[in-house]
Amino acid sequence: MSWIRTILMERWFLIALLWINILGTIYGYYWYNYQLQETPWYFLPFVPDSPTASLFFVFVIIGFLTKKQLGWIEALAVATLFKYGIWAVGMNVGGAIVGPPLDFISYMLIFSHLGMAVQGLLYAPYYKIKVWHVGLAAVWLFHNEIIDYVFDMMPRYPVLEPYQDLIGYLTFWLSALSIFIVWKIRSL
Numbered sequence: 001m002s003w004i005r006t007i008l009m010e011r012w013f014l015i016a017l018l019w020i021n022i023l024g025t026i027y028g029y030y031w032y033n034y035q036l037q038e039t040p041w042y043f044l045p046f047v048p049d050s051p052t053a054s055l056f057f058v059f060v061i062i063g064f065l066t067k068k069q070l071g072w073i074e075a076l077a078v079a080t081l082f083k084y085g086i087w088a089v090g091m092n093v094g095g096a097i098v099g100p101p102l103d104f105i106s107y108m109l110i111f112s113h114l115g116m117a118v119q120g121l122l123y124a125p126y127y128k129i130k131v132w133h134v135g136l137a138a139v140w141l142f143h144n145e146i147i148d149y150v151f152d153m154m155p156r157y158p159v160l161e162p163y164q165d166l167i168g169y170l171t172f173w174l175s176a177l178s179i180f181i182v183w184k185i186r187s188l
Contacts, residue, residue, distance in 0.1 A: 018061045025054045046147040053080035075133035075182050078120040083178040085117025091157050099159035129186040141175040
């Protein structure tokens with residue numbers, strides 16, 4: 001498995017991953033376009049969850065390429081990539097259970113978001129995360145829960161609307177798990 005670690009930090013691989021994440025980030029913000037048009041300006045940084053997570057990872061990759069890592073960006077990236085990667089998979093599968101079957105876009109979202117969660121974890125040995133970075137990531141995630149589930153700014157999945165309370169509850173615990181993972185990564 002050491003060959004995987006070698007490939008992960010190869011310049012050509014990092015550049016390819018950078019472009020994948022840039023394109024995914026652009027598509028993600030486009031996907032949120034309609035919701036962002038209805039969002040009050042003060043909630044805008046907290047509504048497009050997945051593209052913001054991949055944007056954090058864009059800066060992580062740039063840090064690797066320039067040898068100027070920022071642990072607080074790495075903590076935000078890994079916490080949000082894992083959380084929103086798993087969350088989007090769950091939402092798409094849940095939507096298929098209670099609504100129409102999965103289509104091409106749903107499968108694309110499932111696999112791309114699963115990739116988000118995995119890529120954040122794959123780079124765990126290379127992060128320079130400190131305790132206060134974990135705290136910052138925790139504040140970001142839990143603040144985002146309040147924005148999403150108290151102020152109703154969560155991503156729109158009409159078929160799952162009757163389950164919003166349950167989704168909010170499970171999302172809270174997914175945030176807690178994500179922070180725990182970042183905490184464990186910190187001690188690697």
